[in-house]
Amino acid sequence: MDENRQAARYRPDPAIGEIADFIADPVAAADFPKAEVRFRNDRAAGEVGLAGLSDEEWAAHFGRFEPLDRNLPQPLALKYHGHQFRVYNPELGDGRGFLFAQMRGEDERLLDLGTKGSGTTPYSRAGDGRLTLKGAVREILATEMLEALGVNTSRTFSVVETGEQLWRNDEPSPTRSAVMVRLSHSHIRIGSFQRLLAHEQADEMERLVEYCLTHFPGPPPPEDAPARGEPAIRLMHMVVERMADLAASYMVAGFVHGVLNTDNMNVTGESFDYGPWRWLPRWDPEFTAAYFDHAGLYAFGRQPEAIHWNCGQFAVALRLLADSDPLVAALNRYPDLYMAAVARRWCWRLGVAQRGAEADGALVAACEKAMRESGEGPDAFFFRVRTALAQGEPPADLADALEGYAATPSDHPYWSDPAPQSMLIEEVEDIWSAIDERDDWQPLMDKVAALRRMGEAHGPAPVPAGHTPPSGEAPDPA
Template sequence: MSELGSTHPAEPLDASDFSSLQTDNSFARLGSDFYTRLPTTPLKNPRLVHANTEVAALLGLSPRATLSPEFLAVVSGSSSMPGGDTLAAVYSGHQFGVWAGQLGDGRAHLLGEVVGPTGNWEIQLKGAGMTPYSRMGDGRAVLRSSVREYLASQAMHGLGIATTRALSLVSADDPVMRETVETAAVVARVAPSFIRFGSFEHWAARKRPDRVRQLADYVIERFYPECLPPRTGEAETSESRYVRFLEAVVERTATLMASWQVVGFCHGVMNTDNMSILGLTLDYGPYGFMDGFDARHICNHTDANGRYAWHAQPAVAHWNLYQLANSLYTIVSDADKLRNALDRYEPSFLQAMQARMTQKLGLISWHPGDELLIDDLWSLMQANHSDFSMTFRQLAYAPGLTEAEPRRIAHDLGGTIGDGTGSLSPFIDLFVDREAAHAWLARYQSRLLRDPCPWESRVSSMLSTNPLYVLRNYLAQQVIEATQRGDFSELDTLMRVLAAPYTAQTGMERYAALPPHWASKIEVSCSS
């Protein structure tokens, strides 16, 4: 999402360390009401587990820079970033629908803002020590959860979904107590901004409309400049820009939710303090990509009531936007204008879902009645608990839809249908009720005739939309266990696979396979 980084582009650098970078630190200029300045707490004997050279390039750092002692010192929290301004931000929020009051960066430190070749990027360390907002926490992160966050940001970016990025993963000798004693770790996260819905709620709850306005002006001017001028024929008032701002956030959030839904991604803890004002996927904790489809799938073991289940995510995002609108009501006197902005959410979400599902099914355009065909597919998947990702990937090569050679099919489906001899049937074999699958497939085949298109073009389009590789929980768990043993090769391999999830990669068949039986016993919670 480099296009979200605003402002002052720099020439590409071949920097050997952070001292070569130009910094901005615009968030720090908001003033100390918005944060607390404090240093990070160094770890004992930090070791670089992995560095993402693609993200480093966004900052203007060369691959060579990521191997330097200076790089490790900064991303482990041992040294401050040259030209940076280390701080922890304050915010508030609703957690599981209940007002939680003041929260803040309890285990995160913003190191500063880098003027990169394609935009500005904030660098934040997660797990670098206690802050005034740690509450009962120790300010640390563990290797287990840090690996999950590091992989998740790579997976989402590879899928083309708006997300924060991860620059590096560091482990250390420090013991950290969770359910058991675990190994400390630090993730360096990168985003144009880490401001949340809860950042606005914080000042609204404290009856400080001046601070709400200051924060809104900052976000609009840097990240939503299109909201500054009035629309043609629109009467400009001092409040109009804030209404346009809410409209823009509504549309970005609706698009993000559609992007999550169509890949089976569950965030797990969609509190308002975990919602990015830029429409990015933020704060990877108890997330999960669905294996067998269940519309009520709950990925967070802590979420006993299923508030953040897969099917509930779009409605939760809408509810969270209402809380943002309530905060903006302190600086916008006309509540109806805010309500009208919120009313854009449902049509924006439905439009985004229609566009994405049209692509996933290889259709050229949306026709009346397509919603019933798709709803019936969801119902078929629900009844048979068919694998989410494989169902859509294998649909491209379902019987009767192509003239492709078996070996090509086997390759494009990542070895998930056998050895290329044609002994297994794509799509149909994913369903226990094969008769029902055949019946739906016949309807789908008839629908394709309404959008005449060479099968090669349809297949190519579907393969570029339906991922072969997704970050299943069991894959993350295998990387965690290898990394805890000191073997970082599995992490590196999976990072490379997740960078290109739509393209079949030779020798990577095991990353496309159905999960083993033991995978169903993996549980993730808010401590993950």
Template sequence: MSVSSAYRPDPRFAALGPEYGDVVSSAPFGELKLRIRNDRAAASVGLETLTDTEWVEHFGRFTPLPGQPGPIAMRYHGHQFRQYNPDLGDGRGFLAAQMREVATDRTSIEETSRLLDLGTKGSGTTPWSRGGDGRLTLKGGMREVLAAALLEARGVSTSRTLSLIETDERLERNDEPSPTRAAVLVRLSHSHIRLGTFQRAAFHRRSDMIETLIEHVRSLYHPHVAAGDVPGLLTAVVAANARLAAGWVAAGFVHGVLNTDNLNVTGESFDYGPWRFLPFYDPGFTAAYFDQSGLYAFARQPEAVFWALTQFAGCLKLVDDSDAGVQALTDALNGFGPAYIAELRAAFLRRLGVSSVGEAADQRLMDTTLALLREGGETLGWEPLFHDWFGGFASSARAVAGPRARLYQGKVFDDFRFALFEHEPDRPERLEQAVFAAPDPEDLLIDEVEVLWAAIDTDDDWAPLNAKLMRIETLRGALAG
């Protein structure tokens, strides 16, 4: 076994016992082809030293890694488009392993570092498959790889795709041409414990299970919260998800399916389905063709996240339904609005590459940015503005000489420019990166996704996808500085 010496298994979820998850096995796949191997993510948990053969064995056939108990299908419930469903759970995935993040910089290996999960998608049926085949289309896997990569590059909290392996199966689907190719995906996340995990315990009126989950989540994911401080835990989960919602909006991202089983206690994007990035400012833009009411439209995402958090708060109420306890939870929940606005201001500053100069000025910059995006519409698009003006006034010459120069005039633009010039560039040396010399941004609109898939589907040509991922990685490095 060639895991590195930095690999530290720590399977905490399994210790909760069988009421929280079911021991399962992966599907007996035939031929497997390794398509995507994320060694940067693997290095963060000491797995980059695996050979390709070992990689496929552990992430395609799911032979347990050292010190791991084997796959566990996690139990949870959830609201799907605000309709409660008690028949959910890991139906085509499972928790494959948990380990500690590799110590970095001055952190010693003896010190506690983050607990990370390996979770799967398309790994076979479980007791919660509800008649499904437990599989993942190769196109769905490719789309998750892309979404996670670009969101990470744009600074949004997200799971990372560790592995994508094509199987030899052909799947029948009613929402894409069939038969279609299949795959199994492994993602690396801070946690797969969903808001719906708590909902299941509440549904069964198991306050003891909720108490166990509270301490499990507090100690592992929000250790700054004192033991027994339930409102404090809610405050932490609210803050994490407010940051997530703000990150999505600033990134122009639409998740598509913000059910309570698709939001977790650490505030990470995960389980990507019908996602989209905005082509241009459109508050009503939806990602899922089946979201006919626009419940999870772009501008309604903060509302959807808050609604989900109210369901989570209702679960916590089962451990203390006194007037004082309920009021404390209500106060914590009501912190979402102010936290979201503060996080949105910060997210817009990051996207524009400038530093904060105070709440009033930061708010003015966010408001004028949105106004310019609104006025620019389809002509300007969403992402080009952030590309052209990254670094603030340090990019003035670049922006006014670029392909969208004619759009940068008039009163709305002047308001944006004056607000932008109030802010100093944050690490202006980043502008020396080659990505900012390009006339257009590295974006990921649906037409490009379809082109990348067509090359794979028609010619088994993975070069365009790999090139795209390399460009996104270059962008991530440039923005990170």
């Protein structure tokens, strides 16, 4: 959103009430010792008519969770199951978060405000329902970087420090606490459908399918798709398309999510729930983000296969409503959709116009080879090549692969910077240290501003024909 534009109207629409009887339980937020606003995403708030809130009102709604006007009267903890590192777990659900409110964005699409660290729920198990302040800061950095690189991601809407001291095994303790609010188009997961399958709740699954088709619409399945008119089949095609694009966006961004479980897969194809994420220091398919991912199941290079596998679990769940063959037909579209998305996004990040599947595939392969041989990380590589192309001087190591490619013009001053923006772990730790040791938030705010400037320089990422971009711009005609 252009920050000089007039802010949107606040348009509450708690549509989750249509299915709340089987997908969620009412809960109450924790009573925190304090509610100090540390981060408010006024750019995102302006898109849903909430940028005009004072800090006191912000703390009341997003720290103490007083209901927003004409919205949900009480938060809802969502219920779901999921495969965690390919092991099925029926004891999941929102254990330290809830759905707080819903409203319409500028593009008329439904948006959720969901929390992390807002207290215990019936699904907390042995957890304390809290979030460390460091975890909240890391989520700000992850979502801002991903948004700037064109990834369809949830956005960190708010961080409020809560005044509690938390003990964690994986970071120095005691440590500061926070409650975070994220903005996304949905919190309906593949695991939401898996739970209904486990309980054999076909009627409820029909209602959930209809809810998703109504509030997260997409293009129809291909003309030759079997049973393409059935609601469950339509939804399967939509999810496969979105997930293939999500997987491609991770790879082009050089991003490793770390925990691609089915309870972390949103049916809108939005990336969310950032824990042990990392960006690649160099192009390495075996790089892992989570210290507990001993087998490398969710390593960088295995992410497309992991997301494809999760789509398979979605198809299994939808067998409660539909036959196998049309579901498998939709699932089998994933590889081609993924390769097309990689080419589309790769050329976009390089700043060149696409030339066709064969040429684009060869270009991607040549770029990967160049990164492996040079040891460059993706951020440095894409920046080097794009700036060279903008100056009419293709880099020598890619001259053959880039022959015939036309550079898209860009006069944004970012492309004249001495170095690109990046998000390596050392920089993340430095930003956190400034907050932890000196309560200095300026490095974080400076980084957010720099990432948004990088996003302006890149412009909106291309999307498949018929899809609505995350920010509501016109779809790419290609």
